[in-house]
Amino acid sequence: MRSLMSRRPAASDPAPSRWAWRMQRLMLTPAFLLMLRAGVPMALTFLAGAWYLSDEGRRQAIHDTVAEARASFETRPEFMVQLMAIDGGDDALAEDIREVVPLNFPVSSFDLDLVEIRKTIAALAPVKTVGVRIRPGGILQVDVTPRRPVAIWRGRKGLILVDITGTHLGTLPKRMDRPDLMVIAGEGAEAQVKEALSLYRAAAPLGGRLRGIVRMGARRWDVVLDRGQRILLPETDAVEALERVIALDGAQDILARDVVRVDLRLGTRPTVQMSEQATALWWDIKQFSGQ
Secondary structure, three states, X not given: OHHHHHOOOOOOOOOOOXXXXXXXXXXXXXXHHHHHHHXXXXXXXXXXXXXXXXXXXXXHHHHHHHHHHHHHHHOOHHHEXXXXXXXXXXXXXXXXXXXXXXXXXXXXXXXXXXXXXXXXXXXXXXXXXXXXXXXXXXXXXXXXXXXXXXXXXXXXXXXXXXXXXXXXXXXXXXXXXXXXXXXXXXXXXXXXXXXXXXHHHHOHHHHHHEEEEEEEOOOEEEEEEHHHOEEEOOOOOHHHHHHHHHHHXXXXXXXXXXXXXXXXXXXXXXXXXXXXXXXXXXXXXXXXXXX
16 A cells, blocks of 8 residues: 555646746846837837838839928928018129129028028128028018228228228229228228227318328328328327327417428427428528528
8 A cells, every 4th residue: 555655646846947937027027028019019110121221222212202292392482582682781782792692593491591691791891790581472681781981091902991990891993982081001000990080080170181191110190181291190199199289280370381290209399390491491591690
């Protein structure tokens, strides 16, 4: 009896094997479940797409379809620009702007780089500020604030219009084309237009006798009058020195005499140089009085 009982098969262990237990634990992991639900379909989709796009003909067909759809959208009437309007500048400046921004209208607004257009126009010397926008109705609007010439600089290249900052705005064929502007000359004169303008305003009592203002040695100014007269101004406080000369002329008519130049370079020792004829006459008078 004991031998029969000992030969009975042993009961099987209900616990899962080690690998089955690990697989069950892995299936309960959120990251693994996400990979099964999303990662595997995405990978299969990517592989299918890569296989489909591996053919050159299919890629070209997709490219052509997208390009055609984009072109049909961008060339719709509401997106087309028909013309360019320029406000704020004269005809010459408008012509320069159209030359540097050559556009063949009509053109799609998607093909216009407004930032680049603004930079191109702003690079023009006569332009101070510029704004570029697309107005309703298909109009490319350019609003320009031009630089205003305040002086004529007589340099090696002829007569050049400059603004208050000394920026060159173009050449001038003849002085009389702009009689309203003062004339400056000399080395570095175009870099000191603001000071020259102050001298020009201070010299207003001289009227039509003023011929120009010359920068000497890139350090100081000479005021040039008719009859070859000059007022030599100091390096500092030039406006105040010129006002003193004008006040002296108003009291004693010093500039109406045979004076070649009034030298104010040394503020404490102003000097007056007479013409050769006046000097000779003065010596004759002195010799006669000495006899």
